[in-house]
Amino acid sequence: MAEKKRAVRIYHRNLAMVLGLILLVFILIPVFVKSPYVLNVFVLVFYMSTLSMAWNLLGGMTGQNSLGHAAYMGLGAYACCLLITKTGANPWLAAIFGMVVVGLVAGIIFYPCFILKGPYFTLVSIAFGEALRQFIINSSFFGRASGIGLPFGKDSWLDFRFGSKVPYYYVGLIMVLGVYLLMKKIERSRMGYALRTIREDEDAAAAIGINPTRYKIMAVVVSAMVAALVGFFYASYIRYIDPELMVQAKSTESVLPAVVGGAAYVEGPLVGGLIMIPLSEFLRAKYSAILPGINMLMYAVALLAVIRFRPAGILGWYMHSNVKTFIDTKLLRKPSVDVLEEVELAQYHKEEV
């Protein structure tokens, strides 16, 4: 038994080391990479991946394919910007305000919509996004179609405003990590199991005492709040927002990292974002003068290819690939599942006693 415990300890240590190493690389990137453009691409990866994780909670974990996440993000950005420009509030407080507002709006609007299932829900989410955009375009309080700019000024942490990319990089990194840990926590919680049960079979879930509506509302609210957080980050970074932020194509863009990375996994959007966004930027930088729109075309082709050949995404492939087996056994020295379970069970019994 002691032998087995040791093996598990070594595995956990190796796993922590590898993850720590990856994190260290990300922390050190701004120290070595001085090009603002490259840092800008990373910032893009961070906020798009976060938005995609927000989508993934609803689309991947709960099986409710939303195509309205740009609207949550846009509404969050609008709530923050309006509060900052109209009352002079601190941006960090405005972020919390934006998240609460968007959470409430999403919860209230979608409460009656959850009798709809599958594609019908998707259609409602599209309609919701467009309705919200039209509302903003027609409301002078929201600045109509001409958008809102955030005030310029000196670098300041209090106002979350910088000329350099580095602070945005680190705040983005913290945001993406924070949201990842939150999603991981949800996945392993009662809520996570409930959501997955609902995804597989809603009627069965209801039959075993899970209240589907309640959990779906929770998922929508959390997802919308994370999207609003991304909206706040976007507004602070670009410092200008307009209703175009909420168009349908943006919602679709938020789905892509998750679908390409593997929508069934919490890490899916991260992997998809890290691959797709730099690739898209690279293609645009390299070929936009020759073939404008090639990056969008590539997005479409990648999506088609993934849906056709790897419906479970890159991670879905990786989880059953020899690469993973190799890394697990040689690099991490992962013990067999039986051993892992035995040790975990022993641990559990010990705590019981």
Place this chain on the structure above:
Amino acid sequence: MKLKKFLALLCAVAMLGGLLAACSAPAADQSAAPSAATEASKAPEGGNSTAPEGNTPSGDPIRLGTIYAMSGGNAAIGENILRGIDFAVEEINAKGGVDGRPLEVVRGDHAGDPAQGKSEAERLITQEHVDIMMGCHMSTVTEVVAQVCQQYQVPMITAISTLDRLSDADHETMDYFFRLCPLNSVYVKDMLEYLKDSSEQTGEEVKTIAIFTDRAAIGQELIRCVELYKDEYGFDLVATIDYSSNATDLSAQVLALKQADPDAILCDSYIGDATLFVQTLNAQNYKPKMIVAKANGFTDPAFISNLAGAANGVASVVEFNPDLVNGVEINKEFNEKFGVNMNGHTAESYTVVWLFKAAIEAAGSTDGEAVKNALAELEIKGEFPGGRKIVLPYDTIKFENYDLAGEPHFRDNTSASVAIAQVQDGEWKTVWPFDFTDTKILYPAPLE
């Protein structure tokens, strides 16, 4: 279950359709673009008929960054702008370049998205090391790109962003950003000026006006500006009629206009609505004596072809028209090269490249601060040194700080104004300012 799968597939197809629509628009023009770019930037030909000097520029190229939509729904507009830039660059390089150095264009694509505009601006400045920047054709993107240029101290001129706000008090300190084109309020002011002047030719004074426009941003700007100036010109605004973009029926709106019966209608619409509007006027047998549009859909090439004769008599603001006194010659050469006429965007972008040349030569270097200072001091009267007469409907270019309708504005070309053209015999003919044309106003508009 089958239905579910089918609907899911339908959703996926719709998603893809949206994405593809965003990149399919420029497909037709793609083949022409790269050849023009390399031709213009890399190998200036000495054989241009207007270039007697003919000395080939040498040394490090001066890099001009451009950020326009080359993909997405606005790619056609970007294409027209880039043609004007390529045309000017080729002309300048054929005449010996800028201070003996060739100009080179580095293109960025903002696809209509401010975030992408920011990203491209950073790439062009920090990776491609452009010396000067031009952009963009959507004011919202221009706003973001101008901030990046300010941060890296790269002088930027916008040829066509008309939103008033870009040069207002909030932008006072953005001293690397200049604007050539008129502001929205100048467009509308010129429309009203035209109505006032028109009595000279029509013999009837305009007293009452009505607005017919889109509820989107373009329409809001029109309404705002008309409200701002109508009293100054003594016009009585008798009706403001608006509708949602891409309308399927405008009868109610046209009936409301008919009832108000104004002497002139001011309008701004996208192409589909503009066409439907004139068709509905016809169907209701309502013939307003004057219709003046604020460009957009009305000056779209499809407007005249959609309506055949029914468009006759509709007038619109134009930044440039091939029949302008100083535009005939350049348009001929341009048309020979690209097979299309110059439009307002093309002419304005063309002019900005020449402005940069003049400023860099005045500054004696491409240092951002020096060029910025030279631009602030620059004054072009009549014609560019070593180049053509100003092809736009005004004869001075100078960036100044000034007050417009009681608000301070900064670094705008205060002489900028627009011309008014009218559809006559199926063609846009310039009718105002009277000094720039011999064509007379067709009054009342026949609309048939």
